[in-house]
Amino acid sequence: xxxxxxxxxxxxxxxxxxxxxxxxxxxxxxxxxxxxxxxxxxxxxxxxxxxxxxxxxxxxxxxxxxxxxxxxxxxxxxxxxxxxxxxxxxxxxxxxxxxxxxxxxxxxxxxxxxxxxxxxxxxxxxxxxxxxxxxxxxxxxxxxxxxxxxxxxxxxxxxxxxxxxxxxxxxxxxxxxxxxxxxxxxxxxxxxxxxxxxxxxxxxxxxxxxxxxxxxxxxxxxxxxxxxxxxxxxxxxxxxxxxxxxxxxxxxxxxxxxxxxxxxxxxxxxxxxxxxxxxxxxxxxxxxxxxxxxxxxxxxxxxxxxxxxxxxxxxxxxxxxxxxx
Amino acid sequence: xxxxxxxxxxxxxxxxxxxxxxxxxxxxxxxxxxxxxxxxxxxxxxxxxxxxxxxxxxxxxxxxxxxxxxxxxxxxxxxxxxxxxxxxxxxxxxxxxxxxxxxxxxxxxxxxxxxxxxxxxxxxxxxxxxxxxxxxxxxxxxxxxxxxxxxxxxxxxxxxxxxxxxxxxxxxxxxxxxxxxxxxxxxxxxxxxxxxxxxxxxxxxxxxxxxxxxxxxxxxxxxxxxxxxxxxxxxxxxxxxxxxxxxxxxxxxxxxxxxxxxxxxxxxxxxxxxxxxxxxxxxxxxxxxxxxxxxxxxxxxxxxxxxxxxxxxxxxxxxxxxxxx
Numbered sequence: 001x002x003x004x005x006x007x008x009x010x011x012x013x014x015x016x017x018x019x020x021x022x023x024x025x026x027x028x029x030x031x032x033x034x035x036x037x038x039x040x041x042x043x044x045x046x047x048x049x050x051x052x053x054x055x056x057x058x059x060x061x062x063x064x065x066x067x068x069x070x071x072x073x074x075x076x077x078x079x080x081x082x083x084x085x086x087x088x089x090x091x092x093x094x095x096x097x098x099x100x101x102x103x104x105x106x107x108x109x110x111x112x113x114x115x116x117x118x119x120x121x122x123x124x125x126x127x128x129x130x131x132x133x134x135x136x137x138x139x140x141x142x143x144x145x146x147x148x149x150x151x152x153x154x155x156x157x158x159x160x161x162x163x164x165x166x167x168x169x170x171x172x173x174x175x176x177x178x179x180x181x182x183x184x185x186x187x188x189x190x191x192x193x194x195x196x197x198x199x200x201x202x203x204x205x206x207x208x209x210x211x212x213x214x215x216x217x218x219x220x221x222x223x224x225x226x227x228x229x230x231x232x233x234x235x236x237x238x239x240x241x242x243x244x245x246x247x248x249x250x251x252x253x254x255x256x257x258x259x260x261x262x263x264x265x266x267x268x269x270x271x272x273x274x275x276x277x278x279x280x281x282x283x284x285x286x287x288x289x290x291x292x293x294x295x296x297x298x299x300x301x302x303x304x305x306x307x308x309x310x311x312x313x314x315x316x317x318x319x320x321x322x323x324x325x
Numbered sequence: 326x327x328x329x330x331x332x333x334x335x336x337x338x339x340x341x342x343x344x345x346x347x348x349x350x351x352x353x354x355x356x357x358x359x360x361x362x363x364x365x366x367x368x369x370x371x372x373x374x375x376x377x378x379x380x381x382x383x384x385x386x387x388x389x390x391x392x393x394x395x396x397x398x399x400x401x402x403x404x405x406x407x408x409x410x411x412x413x414x415x416x417x418x419x420x421x422x423x424x425x426x427x428x429x430x431x432x433x434x435x436x437x438x439x440x441x442x443x444x445x446x447x448x449x450x451x452x453x454x455x456x457x458x459x460x461x462x463x464x465x466x467x468x469x470x471x472x473x474x475x476x477x478x479x480x481x482x483x484x485x486x487x488x489x490x491x492x493x494x495x496x497x498x499x500x501x502x503x504x505x506x507x508x509x510x511x512x513x514x515x516x517x518x519x520x521x522x523x524x525x526x527x528x529x530x531x532x533x534x535x536x537x538x539x540x541x542x543x544x545x546x547x548x549x550x551x552x553x554x555x556x557x558x559x560x561x562x563x564x565x566x567x568x569x570x571x572x573x574x575x576x577x578x579x580x581x582x583x584x585x586x587x588x589x590x591x592x593x594x595x596x597x598x599x600x601x602x603x604x605x606x607x608x609x610x611x612x613x614x615x616x617x618x619x620x621x622x623x624x625x626x627x628x629x630x631x632x633x634x635x636x637x638x639x640x641x642x643x644x645x646x647x648x649x650x
Contacts, residue, residue, distance in 0.1 A: 035391060037392055040388070041418075059414075063384075063385060066360060066362050085417055090384065093410055093411075093414045096358070100359050114449075115450075118446055121446055125439035125442075126410060127488065164452050
């Protein structure tokens with residue numbers, strides 16, 4: 001069915017919004033294993049277009065979501081890096097609250113094995129059955145593999161080097177569609193032609209003649225944006241390759257260089273080591289967190305990181321960071 | 326060994342402080358099952374002399390302790406009323422923090438069965454062994470019995486009427502020692518005579534003659550103070566007798582009277598029911614909490630309670646309440 005050029009332009013306006021749509025990270029908690037006043041343990045909310053992803057769920061995560069006005073109804077996928085308390089003890093409370101808020105939508109939880117056993121035990125003793133289905137996805141320790149292949153993005157594990165099985169997560173937009181060049185849109189173009197061009201293929205008629213070619217009528221897809229979460233870990237050889245050229249990376253920086261022996265013993269990183277990785281991987285921007293409670297002044301860790309990688313920032317609770325663009 | 330009268334008076338000054346020593350309740354959280362901004366789930370800190378007791382441990386309890394400057398090193402006994410998440414999900418984080426803070430002192434946990442299994446499962450998956458011993462004490466559902474007989478107080482369970490096994494806790498000072506009347510202290514009185522008189526017995530010589538009699542040299546012991554914690558519960562026949570004449574009672578008041586059907590279905594109480602119990606039991610002061618998240622204005626619940634029992638107050642997070650005296 002032919003479609004007027006004005007109508008087509010309106011459709012394209014709407015679609016282009018989804019191409020340059022939000023990709024942002026909100027820090028819910030960036031403290032270390034021991035909480036200090038005003039620092040919650042690890043938890044992050046990642047929004048990609050209309051999808052909400054929760055990364056780690058330290059104690060208090062549901063209060064932080066409430067405080068920041070982020071509805072937990074938006075979350076369909078929860079990624080837990082490892083089973084140390086400061087990374088997941090807020091999950092059970094969040095699940096109970098989802099249940100009490102009459103959630104029906106399924107929830108996917110990605111974690112190393114054990115978390116399902118813990119959740120089921122809590123439910124058994126509470127004599128509760130959640131009103132929504134949970135799909136558990138077990139992570140394989142030490143691997144870098146795709147665990148979620150979504151319309152708009154993929155999520156892959158990042159092998160980390162910690163005392164127990166621990167994985168980071170790499171969120172990567174898929175190559176977006178070719179963008180129709182609205183400046184050269186002809187009256188005779190139909191909606192199905194647009195779909196064909198956006199897939200990167202020329203539009204040909206039944207005789208094989210090219211009606212509209214990709215080179216003339218489209219612009220190249222937007223650059224794919226990417227975010228990597230790396231906590232908790234000692235330095236790991238494979239990391240630089242996996243997070244290569246990422247727009248934004250969160251990396252733990254538990255210790256100052258002066259305490260690097262302690263970092264080694266506890267399978268954590270110094271701020272300087274996090275920054276060295278960022279430099280090697282030529283990423284765009286580095287956020288550091290998981291600062292040990294022993295340091296009253298986190299700025300010192302930032303200073304050590306910036307000597308190596310100037311585009312480093314402290315992950316601030318309640319603050320949102322745009323990924324790419 | 327004889328002891329000068331001045332020295333004895335100094336000793337008695339010190340001892341008398343401990344008789345009128347603090348007995349206070351600090352509210353760490355008094356929210357309902359669903360958190361709302363600024364309301365933490367159930368948790369209370371009770372201080373009796375130098376002893377700290379934790380009653381319930383909702384999510385965020387360790388942050389609340391930190392925020393209020395209460396060291397968790399003071400806590401030796403933790404009482405968990407029941408295994409619904411809003412009453413104990415902060416416990417595991419607190420235990421990990423105690424461990425990371427190099428605690429060595431033993432800890433006693435009183436709970437219905439299941440909590441030990443949950444704690445051990447968390448520890449197993451974290452591959453952690455706590456650096457201090459925990460003694461689990463299982464509560465018997467539906468009973469009113471002494472579970473801790475301490476030098477200065479007893480703690481007894483209060484049978485509550487909830488969807489799963491649930492107990493409240495009654496903290497009662499023991500009858501204190503007779504108080505030496507310093508106004509009539511003779512020079513020839515020895516330290517061992519003081520000890521004898523404080524136990525309520527006359528001091529006699531080897532011939533059976535009374536040297537110092539209790540009636541002349543002592544004042545009666547201070548009134549014993551008491552605090553009762555009752556959450557979560559529907560009204561229960563035995564309650565009024567058990568908390569009879571308590572100085573301070575915390576009772577859940579999840580619903581307004583208009584929602585009493587919902588209260589019944591969920592085994593909770595209305596503010597009016599809590600106040601009716603307070604009146605029947607002729608207690609001194611009532612604190613209400615565990616207000617449902619559906620009520621934006623908790624004052625309405627307070628109003629309904631005060632119609633029945635005027636000396637009712639809303640349990641305010643961060644606020645301390647003196648018990649008795």
